[in-house]
Amino acid sequence: MTLNEAKLYLRLEEDYLEEDDLLSALIVFSEEYIKNATGKTSEFFSENELYKLAQKMIISHIYDNRLPVVVGSITKKLEFSLRSILIQLQYSYEEEV
16 A cells, blocks of 8 residues: 555655654554454465555554544444454465465
């Protein structure tokens, strides 16, 4: 995912540069998060839209909720949706040997 793709999803202007470092770090974090959850790297999912959606959800959630703990139904909805996507990514795609 590019920085501009993340900005577009977060509805930030491309020329808004103040949080580029944070967004770049969140992109890397989302890749590592998915890798740890599925055992598959971002290269494996290079053009997979479900992978991109999972990345966007992770980035958006952390960007919008910078406090260590968020309590309430929003967290539960994200947790369920993201877990569902990660399970699909883990088991629905076979790595080529």
